[in-house]
Amino acid sequence: MSAEDAQDEPRLLAEGLDVGHAGRPVLSGVGLALRPGRVTVLVGPNGCGKSTLLRTAAGLIPPLAGSVTLDGRPVAGLDRRTLSRGLAFLPQSSLVPAGVRVAELVRHGRYAHRGAFARHTDEDTEAVTWALEVTDAAPLAERRLDELSGGERQRAWLATVLAQRAGVLLLDEPTTYLDLRHQFEVLDVVRRLAREHRIACGVVLHDLTQAAAYADEVMVLADGGTVTAGPPDTALTPEVIHRAFGLRVSVLRDPGTGHLACFPLPAADAAR
Template sequence: MAKELEVGHAGRTVLKQVDVSLRAGAITVLVGPNGCGKSTLLRTVAGLLPPIGGEVQIDGRPLNSLSRRSLSQELAFLPQASLVPAGVTVRELVRHGRYAHRGAFARHTDEDLSSIEWALEVTDAGPLADRRLDELSGGERQRAWLATVLAQRAGVLLLDEPTTYLDLRHQFEVLDVVRKLAREHDIACGVVLHDLMQAAAYADEVVVVSDGSVTASGTPEEILTPDTIERAFGLRVDVVRDPESGYLACFPQRSAPAAAS
């Protein structure tokens, strides 16, 4: 999807020579230290920032060859934080996801209505449809925003830190929805996460961003190793596998206690 990509902003290059592909039905998680360029990379792939060099393609077509409306039909992007419109219900918000297909003032078609109901159902936001967005919990609100971008019916979904500001239960609820979208609806999902254990649990592929480039990519088992994590984050860790779930977990290594004098 991204070939020899060079990204940055305000005249400053952040990442160089980036090659990243998103597969239908799979979750690709971007991890790396704060400020390494994960969000900048995701926004460039989404077409919100122009690349400094290289190219982004969707189904073999250069991103810059697509109109904004055509791009919105192919790719959906959910930023880290979205403003909460006052008094808007969840169903009204999700309707905005169909603007890419019908324009701002056209009447909703049967296909639009079907897509709206599908998006509400697949994100488990149906029971929230008639509630105001500003009355919801953080996890419920995030499901509503997910439903909004899903209503675009795009084959690629990009999520920039979708679990930020959520408590633990709501973090896993949102990631469960993302996994459902990939597994059951064949959507290619690209997600920025900070939590390495969440990346281990949900990713099909982990992409490590550090030191101005992609430094490693592969399955969680291949990538989430003590050496790779130390190179990227400057932290010595132990990586263990839970014998029941099979999930990987990372724990900082403790320094040996000082000897008694």
């Protein structure tokens, strides 16, 4: 294997995966490969298993079948601190600790590197400062988390997982509660983390146009499995979107950016 091939090896690899709850699968036979420097976006209708797949990949839910490895090691065999050094996960929503300030919350993201009672190092301080800055959360550093708006709170949580400085980043609907400007700012951060820091990113999104603009690979999930996976040009076609969502759309290319955009067809046009 060449050095270039080795750099493109998946950091996180799921094979033959069945995921679900109480022994009942919602997805079967799913594969997922997150590679350094690339953003993989998971899309699909509500309840199709996107979040369950991401939580299984993060080691929070045991798979019903199949395997998940992080840098070649089974996720199931890693203790929480070791796993947190290699993989950071942001859920859809998190409990808001009463009285905790944003900077304090973000410092908790360094736990896997220093332990519960060790003193902060210069490296910890640099990681926290960087995470606050790239998420536009530095002005919030001394504010209490329970006093923030939903969008501000989401940026604080994103900064917390970024402070882990992990090689794999899993984000479950990271644009929730954000206005349009901050949605794109967060996704810009994700692209920059992949491109500049070689982080392997897996992101659940609902907006297909945003998925097309920011993904290197789109994984479309529906009906208990993978409908298709590949670059946006091949994964987000009108046929695939209709199969997964039951929706007739027109997929057009923006002449300025070259990105795809999806537009629902009026009922009269869809029936033709």
